[in-house]
Amino acid sequence: MLIAHRIALDPNNVQATYFARAAGTARFAYNWALAEWKRQYEAWKLDNRQTKPTQAALRRQLNAIKREQFPWMLEVTKNAPQMAIIQLGEAFKNFFAGRSRYPQFRKKGVHDRFTLTNDQFSIDGCRIRIPNLGWVRMRESLRFAGKILSATVSRVADRWFVSINVDTQDDSHLPLAENQGAAGVDLGVSALATLSTGEIIPGPKPHKALLARLQRLSRSLSRKQKGSANRKKAKAKLARLHARIAAIRSDALHKLTTDLTRRFHTIGIEDLNVRGMVRNRHLARSIADMGFFEFRRQLEYKTAMRGGQVVVADRFYPSSKTCSACGHRLEALPLAVREWTCPACGVVRDRDLNAATNLKNMAVSSTASACGEEGAGRTRKSAVKPASVKQEASSRFSQK
Numbered sequence: 272m273l274i275a276h277r278i279a280l281d282p283n284n285v286q287a288t289y290f291a292r293a294a295g296t297a298r299f300a301y302n303w304a305l306a307e308w309k310r311q312y313e314a315w316k317l318d319n320r321q322t323k324p325t326q327a328a329l330r331r332q333l334n335a336i337k338r339e340q341f342p343w344m345l346e347v348t349k350n351a352p353q354m355a356i357i358q359l360g361e362a363f364k365n366f367f368a369g370r371s372r373y374p375q376f377r378k379k380g381v382h383d384r385f386t387l388t389n390d391q392f393s394i395d396g397c398r399i400r401i402p403n404l405g406w407v408r409m410r411e412s413l414r415f416a417g418k419i420l421s422a423t424v425s426r427v428a429d430r431w432f433v434s435i436n437v438d439t440q441d442d443s444h445l446p447l448a449e450n451q452g453a454a455g456v457d458l459g460v461s462a463l464a465t466l467s468t469g470e471i472i473p474g475p476k477p478h479k480a481l482l483a484r485l486q487r488l489s490r491s492l493s494r495k496q497k498g499s500a501n502r503k504k505a506k507a508k509l510a511r512l513h514a515r516i517a518a519i520r521s522d523a524l525h526k527l528t529t530d531l532t533r534r535f536h537t538i539g540i541e542d543l544n545v546r547g548m549v550r551n552r553h554l555a556r557s558i559a560d561m562g563f564f565e566f567r568r569q570l571e572y573k574t575a576m577r578g579g580q581v582v583v584a585d586r587f588y589p590s591s592k593t594c595s596a597c598g599h600r601l602e603a604l605p606l607a608v609r610e611w612t613c614p615a616c617g618v619v620r621d622r623d624l625n626a627a628t629n630l631k632n633m634a635v636s637s638t639a640s641a642c643g644e645e646g647a648g649r650t651r652k653s654a655v656k657p658a659s660v661k662q663e664a665s666s667r668f669s670q671k
């Protein structure tokens with residue numbers, strides 16, 4: 272399994288300057304290659320005898336000219352421009368496969384980053400060694416064992432992080448879940464999540480104060496004159512606050528998924544499609560911001576590491592509208608209704624807990640039927656088949 276472990280770095284001034292320069296070189300190479308790609312592609316369209324652009328050819332082309340035209344590129348690791356162009360190749364691959372939009376030019380200050388291949392750095396406890404730069408302190412050590420593939424150094428606000436890609440090879444290297452049972456998780460409107468056990472996981476706390484500060488800072492930024500030093504300062508302050516809030520949310524989501532996978536073997540969740548996300552825009556900020564796919568991705572890789580599984584409900588599964596005791600299904604249930612009484616069995620249902628319970632039952636029954644599928648499936652099929660055979664036969668006869 273491929274895992275990226277992101278760790279905060281503590282570079283000294285010289286190292287931070289190097290990072291900024293390497294990220295700048297990566298951005299320049301990426302943008303240069305993208306412009307060349309466009310130019311060469313247009314040329315190919317006019318004259319098919321020309322060659323179509325490829326990332327490998329562009330890398331060779333840059334290598335041939337960089338000593339003369341961009342000598343400053345040699346001051347940082349050769350990985351910075353090379354990996355950026357490889358990433359451009361990936362971006363085009365994703366574009367041609369319909370997975371993403373046409374590659375865009377990278378902008379300074381927006382996700383500044385550069386990538387190193389595993390022969391260009393080494394890790395020893397709480398530090399990483401980068402050629403021409405020496406050891407850089409990491410805030411924690413790498414938590415995953417396995418083959419180290421690459422590392423990406425990136426900037427968020429004024430801080431630097433390294434994201435280390437590891438192939439853990441052995442997938443289930445963590446202890447099994449404590450509780451081999453199942454749980455359903457309903458992603459919350461007000462809370463982060465409600466579990467079928469009745470637990471309510473609140474969203475991260477420090478939100479309100481920070482969000483108020485966020486508003487104040489953005490107002491103060493809008494009052495500053497464009498291009499002024501004060502505006503620059505206010506902008507950096509705002510970026511730091513954004514990064515802090517994002518970190519708090521990300522931390523809450525990781526804690527939730529770690530806690531769930533540590534405790535339960537089987538976890539039932541809803542399939543929130545994009546349209547559902549829009550409809551459910553009151554979803555707790557942590558999940559709404561990070562995206563439901565991030566929640567699901569974390570759950571899936573964390574359960575896989577413990578030999579557990581995630582069961583995702585069908586997109587149209589009415590988890591909120593179905594009574595988890597008798598199975599009665601309501602016609603409609605507005606989002607504002609937090610509690611309802613089942614007209615069939617008379618039990619009062621908490622909306623979120625009821626949904627979580629349904630998701631748990633769904634997860635349990637789908638894993639049970641997966642084990643017993645052979646027998647059940649065959650008998651059902653054999654009961655159906657003769658009828659269809661007969662029908663086919665009779666239609667064939669009538670054609671004669």
Ligand SMILES: [Zn+2]
Binds near residue numbers: 595596617618
């Ligand atoms: Zn009922």
